[in-house]
Amino acid sequence: xxxxxxxxxxxxxxxxxxxxxSWVELVEEAGLEALEDAGIKKNDIEKxxxxxxxxxxxxxxxxxxxxxxxxxxxxxxxxxxxGRRIEGACSSxxxxxxxxxxxxxxxxxxxxxxxxxxxxxxxxxxxxxDEATKILSAASDMGKEVGFTFPALYGMLKDRYLEETExxxxxxxxxxxxxxxHASKNPRAQYPFEVSHDKVKNSFPVASxxxxxxxxxxxxxxxxxxxxxxRKAEELGADYVVIEDVEGVNDxxxxxxxxxxxxxxxxxKAAERVYDSSGLGPEDVDIAEVHDCFSIAEVLALEDLGFYxxxxxxxxxxxxxxxxxxxxxxxxxxxxxxxELFVNTSGGLKAKGHPVGATGIAQAVEITEQLRGExxxxxxxxxxVGITHNVGGSGGTxxxxxxxxx
Amino acid sequence: MERxxxxxxxxxxxxxxxxxxxxxxxxxxxxxxxxxxxxxxxxQLSKTDLPKRGKVYSSSVVRKSTSDFNLDEKIPxxxxxxxxxxxxxxxxxxxxxxxxxxxxxxxxxxGLLGISNEVRFYTYLWKKKRDYHSPQPSEGSCEPKxxxxxVDYGVYVPRKRIKSEEIGEVWGEDVEGLVKSFPGKWEDxxxxxxxxxxxxxxxxDVDPSNIGKIMVGSESHPYAVKPTASVVAELIGSDExxxxxxxxxxxxxxxxxDAHDSVKAGTINYGLAxxxxxxxxxxxxxxxxxxxxxxxxxxxxxxxxxxxxxxxESFTSDTPDFVRGEAEEFPVHFGRFTGEPAYFKHIEEAAxxxxxxxxxxxxxxxxxxFHQPNRKFPRKVGKRLGFTEEQIEPTIVVDxxxxxxxxxxxxxxxxxFDQASPGERIFVTSYGSGAGSDAFDITVTEKIKEKQKExxxxxxxxxxxxxxxxxxxxxxxxxxxxxxxxxx
Numbered sequence: 001x002x003x004x005x006x007x008x009x010x011x012x013x014x015x016x017x018x019x020x021x022s023w024v025e026l027v028e029e030a031g032l033e034a035l036e037d038a039g040i041k042k043n044d045i046e047k048x049x050x051x052x053x054x055x056x057x058x059x060x061x062x063x064x065x066x067x068x069x070x071x072x073x074x075x076x077x078x079x080x081x082x083g084r085r086i087e088g089a090c091s092s093x094x095x096x097x098x099x100x101x102x103x104x105x106x107x108x109x110x111x112x113x114x115x116x117x118x119x120x121x122x123x124x125x126x127x128x129x130d131e132a133t134k135i136l137s138a139a140s141d142m143g144k145e146v147g148f149t150f151p152a153l154y155g156m157l158k159d160r161y162l163e164e165t166e167x168x169x170x171x172x173x174x175x176x177x178x179x180x181x182h183a184s185k186n187p188r189a190q191y192p193f194e195v196s197h198d199k200v201k202n203s204f205p206v207a208s209x210x211x212x213x214x215x216x217x218x219x220x221x222x223x224x225x226x227x228x229x230x231r232k233a234e235e236l237g238a239d240y241v242v243i244e245d246v247e248g249v250n251d252x253x254x255x256x257x258x259x260x261x262x263x264x265x266x267x268x269k270a271a272e273r274v275y276d277s278s279g280l281g282p283e284d285v286d287i288a289e290v291h292d293c294f295s296i297a298e299v300l301a302l303e304d305l306g307f308y309x310x311x312x313x314x315x316x317x318x319x320x321x322x323x324x325x326x327x328x329x330x331x332x333x334x335x336x337x338x339x340e341l342f343v344n345t346s347g348g349l350k351a352k353g354h355p356v357g358a359t360g361i362a363q364a365v366e367i368t369e370q371l372r373g374e375x376x377x378x379x380x381x382x383x384x385v386g387i388t389h390n391v392g393g394s395g396g397t398x399x400x401x402x403x404x405x406x
Numbered sequence: 407m408e409r410x411x412x413x414x415x416x417x418x419x420x421x422x423x424x425x426x427x428x429x430x431x432x433x434x435x436x437x438x439x440x441x442x443x444x445x446x447x448x449x450q451l452s453k454t455d456l457p458k459r460g461k462v463y464s465s466s467v468v469r470k471s472t473s474d475f476n477l478d479e480k481i482p483x484x485x486x487x488x489x490x491x492x493x494x495x496x497x498x499x500x501x502x503x504x505x506x507x508x509x510x511x512x513x514x515x516x517g518l519l520g521i522s523n524e525v526r527f528y529t530y531l532w533k534k535k536r537d538y539h540s541p542q543p544s545e546g547s548c549e550p551k552x553x554x555x556x557v558d559y560g561v562y563v564p565r566k567r568i569k570s571e572e573i574g575e576v577w578g579e580d581v582e583g584l585v586k587s588f589p590g591k592w593e594d595x596x597x598x599x600x601x602x603x604x605x606x607x608x609x610x611d612v613d614p615s616n617i618g619k620i621m622v623g624s625e626s627h628p629y630a631v632k633p634t635a636s637v638v639a640e641l642i643g644s645d646e647x648x649x650x651x652x653x654x655x656x657x658x659x660x661x662x663x664d665a666h667d668s669v670k671a672g673t674i675n676y677g678l679a680x681x682x683x684x685x686x687x688x689x690x691x692x693x694x695x696x697x698x699x700x701x702x703x704x705x706x707x708x709x710x711x712x713x714x715x716x717x718x719e720s721f722t723s724d725t726p727d728f729v730r731g732e733a734e735e736f737p738v739h740f741g742r743f744t745g746e747p748a749y750f751k752h753i754e755e756a757a758x759x760x761x762x763x764x765x766x767x768x769x770x771x772x773x774x775x776f777h778q779p780n781r782k783f784p785r786k787v788g789k790r791l792g793f794t795e796e797q798i799e800p801t802i803v804v805d806x807x808x809x810x811x812x813x814x815x816x817x818x819x820x821x822x823f824d825q826a827s828p829g830e831r832i833f834v835t836s837y838g839s840g841a842g843s844d845a846f847d848i849t850v851t852e853k854i855k856e857k858q859k860e861x862x863x864x865x866x867x868x869x870x871x872x873x874x875x876x877x878x879x880x881x882x883x884x885x886x887x888x889x890x891x892x893x894x
Contacts, residue, residue: 134472143417144437146519146529147468147477147500148485155466156487163464163508208467208506256436256487256496261464 003108006233006240008226009038010365015221015353016190023123024071026222034224048083051096051120052357057135089139093120093360094390094399101246104227113232120361121222132218139393141254151207153394154294158209167314172295173200174321183347185329185377190219190353214295221355223362241371244278248399266398267304274402282306286383289363291391292348330378342380360390367403409522421529427454458514460488465506475520501532511535516600517592538863539872541824548829554669555711559820560606562598563700563868567877568885570695576882586698586808589888596628598701599682603638606703609860614643618674623657623681623812656838658812665706676707683811688736698808702816712854719760722842756843757835768792772830775818777837778804806869821865826850
């Protein structure tokens with residue numbers, strides 16, 4: 001039987017403007033937390049993959065892994081570790097998870113039980129908002145989409161959604177209210193407070209129809225998960241969860257090349273692959289951490305992951321979330337079959353924060369904590385299966401992973 | 407993010423809506439690529455002009471942008487994907503509006519995307535499609551006439567306008583009834599020149615590679631070093647001689663003379679003479695009420711001209727009536743703001759020389775076009791020379807757009823071409839400070855009728871005498887910002 005991969009430890013710094021900590025300190029903090037969680041030591045790790053979009057532009061530093069080796073592993077002469085940075089814009093974290101997952105499987109194929117760390121980080125707030133926005137624009141087609149900020153690219157998606165459906169702008173605003181509600185219960189969130197629907201609705205239109213409170217902010221942060229085989233996890237006596245699969249797929253970097261911009265083909269394909277390989281489907285999923293860099297992105301994600309029919313999710317938003325200010329967290333979506341789906345219990349990119357390279361890993365941290373029943377006030381009772389969905393740019397890369405209780 | 411010269415060159419096709427077409431399978435690409443995705447190395451890719459019309463598929467209004475290309479100074483602006491007419495294809499681009507315009511028909515027009523390291527990146531932008539008045543085709547006929555003359559013409563005038571009352575309010579002056587044009591946020595004298603050249607070449611099938619010389623006359627060339635003409639040439643697909651002229655407001659007519667002489671000498675087949683200006687005026691100067699924006703392009707040649715240049719005469723002297731020092735932002739008047747020793751003296755001398763040479767009298771002409779620094783001078787000099795209101799009025803453009811410096815007389819000439827009948831005769835005299843005048847004796851040919859039928863938009867529509875509802879009258883603040891009078 002094919003060996004399975006387990007998450008045996010997780011770490012997650014707070015997200016926000018962490019001006020007193022450098023990127024490598026954030027990586028160390030998240031990494032040590034994961035090691036402690038798993039009950040193992042630094043030198044037990046054989047490899048690490050660090051998702052990061054743009055340390056070169058944000059911090060002027062390249063050769064990331066060696067820097068980590070110096071600062072975190074203190075250049076330990078006993079160590080045989082090999083690390084590398086992985087880049088795929090905002091899906092860098094997801095790609096690091098995918099690489100780590102496959103590295104553990106490759107080891108298992110040779111009857112090795114490798115322990116691999118998948119990390120992700122971004123240190124964005126050293127730059128002005130203007131500089132940070134320019135750097136993030138590098139995730140779009142720099143030659144062809146001059147003047148298209150990310151809020152504008154997602155604004156175009158939302159505009160098209162409004163054009164093709166009967167959804168209203170206000171439907172989308174409920175999503176931000178829900179995300180903030182969840183973040184208010186997450187001590188690591190950048191924006192741990194609630195907002196009203198009116199406040200979202202009346203927020204500044206940064207790239208109409210995208211408003212400020214439909215958008216994720218700029219943040220620093222790091223997250224880490226430790227992966228190994230289920231066999232090893234059992235041996236270590238770890239409180240582990242199983243990763244069924246992690247799949248990543250590319251699509252065109254620019255929206256203009258896509259026939260129907262309202263379908264993120266990369267998400268659909270990646271989801272199809274994890275559902276196929278695991279024998280599970282959207283109907284089995286209890287919790288989802290989806291890439292809600294903008295409210296429209298959450299809607300498209302829920303459709304592309306198969307929870308709602310295409311261009312129909314909007315019908316359930318208001319119905320599910322309109323009273324979320326009054327309800328207890330976490331607040332679920334009602335699915336067409338009447339089931340409940342809890343989405344972005346962490347607060348999502350919107351409210352937990354979106355240090356871009358960390359996001360894909362932070363999603364796996366939240367799902368792991370939920371499946372272990374350690375999510376505190378935002379715990380979803382009885383969660384068995386969770387999905388993560390991490391997008392680069394406006395869909396040029398998507399990484400989907402499926403996790404479940406052992 | 408500073409751009410570089412190689413990047414400038416590599417993005418030209420994209421910015422000028424030139425795609426690639428695979429000769430093997432016919433697939434069309436927006437990007438400048440070398441291999442067809444279906445045919446691989448077997449596909450032969452060649453350049454193809456992409457449609458300049460389309461429908462907005464999705465759009466967003468940017469209200470917070472970055473300092474990349476100083477786009478943060480352009481907010482709010484719209485971006486969108488445009489489904490190109492006749493192609494299963496969407497092009498990303500800036501849309502010159504501040505609304506979401508999904509579903510609307512748009513047309514491409516050249517604009518200034520931004521400046522990087524002093525270098526101006528022009529690109530096609532999208533504008534909402536409008537219905538315009540076209541010229542009324544004339545009737546009548548005349549004897550065929552051979553010679554070097556104007557083969558085609560095109561103009562461009564921005565749609566922004568400001569009233570003198572609005573300017574006077576700021577400066578504590580009471581000036582009534584004047585209107586002038588000024589640039590939109592994506593425009594400069596380079597983009598005007600490019601658009602007027604495109605509008606000129608749209609109604610003929612002259613191969614641009616046959617245009618041996620492109621000349622742009624301006625007082626406000628975008629570059630102190632690097633010809634505006636080179637930017638126009640690359641856009642239209644000509645790669646021979648390019649030169650910029652400066653002779654205050656007569657640089658445009660100097661370009662016509664140069665083109666005429668070169669065609670006559672047989673060294674080129676066609677010459678493109680352009681006058682284009684975003685006229686500068688010191689904010690407190692009286693010129694602030696009149697210094698306007700616009701461009702006109704005249705294709706000069708000897709094959710099927712719509713008008714023959716029968717003769718020209720010039721008169722020049724060293725008269726520093728109005729000057730701008732090297733690297734100075736605004737021109738200054740040297741002495742009283744009067745035309746006597748400058749405007750009137752030079753125009754009258756050149757005009758009289760020409761009439762003497764041609765043995766003509768004012769009554770031999772149907773139109774009398776003079777440089778128009780203000781509403782009064784052209785009418786006054788015309789009368790002093792013996793021309794009548796009937797000859798002068800159809801040539802006036804200043805009333806709607808102000809003094810467009812080098813573009814003024816070429817624009818007036820284009821306005822005449824919109825209304826002239828075969829056989830009619832035009833008398834033209836320009837004036838440029840410094841000082842000189844060029845006078846022309848021009849006869850309209852039978853070909854004018856065809857041209858008038860082909861023109862989609864009349865000069866009267868461009869200047870705002872017609873289609874007034876399409877003009878955008880703005881506040882002094884907007885004017886000052888777009889004109890570069892506010893420093894950021």
